[in-house]
Amino acid sequence: MKNRCEGCGAKIQTTDPNKVGYISSDVYLKNPDNFLCERCFNLTHYNQQKEVQIDEKKFYENIKKISQTSALIVYVVDGFDLEGTFLDNLSDLFPNNKIIMLVNKFDLFLSSTKPQKIYHYLKSMLEDKNIHVSSLMIVSSKKKNDLIRIYNEIIRLQNFNEDVYFFGMTNVGKSSLIKEMIKVACAKDSKLTISNLPSTTLDIIKIPFIKGTYLYDMPGIINKNQFTYYLEKNSLDKVLPKKFIKPKTFQLNVNQTIFIGGFAYFNFLDGEKISFVANFSNDIVIHRTKIENADSFLENHLDDILKIPSKEEIEKLGELKRLKFIINDKKDICLSGLGFATIHGKGVIEVVTYEPIKVTLRDALL
Ligand SMILES: Nc1nc2c(ncn2[C@@H]2O[C@H](COP(=O)(O)OP(=O)(O)OP(=O)(O)O)[C@@H](O)[C@H]2O)c(=O)[nH]1
Ligand SMILES: [Mg+2]
Structure with a gap:
């Protein structure tokens, strides 16, 4: 028996379907030259996933x-x-x-x-x-x-x-x-x-x-600081773009909020009009609302407007955190595993997102 799956590198075994490297002995005996484990076969043909642990x-x-x-x-x-x-x-x-x-x-x-x-x-x-x-x-x-x-x-x-x-x-x-x-x-x-x-x-x-x-x-x-770690197939398919990202531009007034699906929202707390360019997958809903509605909006409109992440994914993501950024030129605020917002202008932005997610401020990349 050749002993490694050629798709993922796991050791091939025919005993435990819940462990990595599994091939049923029937499949293995029928085609002993096929060195794809069941998980790789399913990922390749049906894009189905099974949770795994890396050593x-x-x-x-x-x-x-x-x-x-x-x-x-x-x-x-x-x-x-x-x-x-x-x-x-x-x-x-x-x-x-x-x-x-x-x-x-x-x-x-x-x-x-x-x-x-x-x-x-x-x-x-x-x-x-x-x-x-x-x-x-x-x-x-x-x-x-x-x-x-x-x-x-x-x-x-x-x-x-x-x-x-x-x-x-x-x-x-x-x-x-x-x-x-x-x-x-x-x-x-x-x-x-x-x-x-x-x-x-x-x-x-x-x-x-x-x-x-x-x-x-x-x-x-x-x-674990990236959104993708917490997402299931349906959300991953939407969050990870397959083709180029069309930036979406908004002119934001103070006391307005932009939602990036249910992943994060950007509260414009103070300053003059700013331009906000959302560089996120085309399949994530970008929604503008008033700051006063922001906190309840996430809870009330996850299913009908924001769509993803799912409630189960949110449970894994845990508590929300609030981070304030002072913008005085052209900056990007990056959400790991999701994309980034480019902000032109002067003002104070509060980012609300989940505790484990890495959020960084940088000089605008583009
Ligand atoms: N748009 C785009 N997507 C890519 C590119 N390269 C890889 N991908 C996608 O990124 C995802 C991950 O690709 P993989 O090649 O499996 O990544 P990996 O680094 O081997 O991942 P692990 O094995 O989990 O460590 C897949 O959905 C790929 O289709 C690229 O150049 N452009
Ligand atoms: Mg790989």
Whole structure:
């Protein structure tokens, strides 16, 4: 019996349907060359999910081992959640390895967006945090040219014998990048499972690359500060955009509120008229109302207007928190795993969202 699922890397077993790597013995005996576990089969064909646990201790032991080799690290972040998927401790994890940093999902930005803006923003973020990478690229796993550029960069930096590890938080697109890159650049197919469910890849998957070296797809680091961690399939399908995001602009007066579905609301507490640009998935309802109605609005109109998240998801998200931001120029307020609002003007904004969610203020990216 080959012992790993080629979709998620879990150890294949035929005994417990509730544990990872399960294939029924019937299916296994009928087709012993099919090395997709039941969960990957369902994710690929029906997009059904089953809750899983990653073995974090083993994950960090693996990182330690990799950091003691001269492997090349391809570190992936999500361009639409830069702050939420950026790892401040990257240099501690891989102090001696060469690192290619990929900012993925650039296709979600309007076609007029200049990649240089994101490039310069990240360059200074890396400098501020004293993190050194060998190269920084703005890419999309959906763009053939980008996949070839990534391949060429790997070849340029990979010395004789060195393996390549794709690393980053869950859902940033590591498996998609590997799968598409080897298809385009090496004409090879892989069975890697891709889904919008966090923790699709469960264990390290080894894929033959060039000149006897290997590419490794790693499980993503779990991020409990991101909305996606708390969402089920229906909401994930709406929150994670499949195509580019159409920014929605509002002119806001003081004492008005903007709801981002039932995920968060922005109260405009003080200041002169501001412009508010919502950069969130096109399937999330953006709704304006009066501040005086805001707190009750969430409770009263979750089902008929705001739609998502569901009551069960809200229960998992826990208590609401309130954060005040003073805006005096052009700033983004980012909600991890959801998107960001760009605010032009001067004023005080209160963001109300759930306790675990990371909220960051930055100079406007675009
Ligand atoms: N728009 C867009 N979506 C992408 C891109 N790359 C990946 N995705 C989507 O992002 C989601 C996660 O992709 P995966 O490749 O499974 O991500 P991962 O980093 O391997 O995730 P884990 O295995 O959970 O750590 C899927 O819904 C993909 O279709 C991209 O370049 N653009
Ligand atoms: Mg994966």
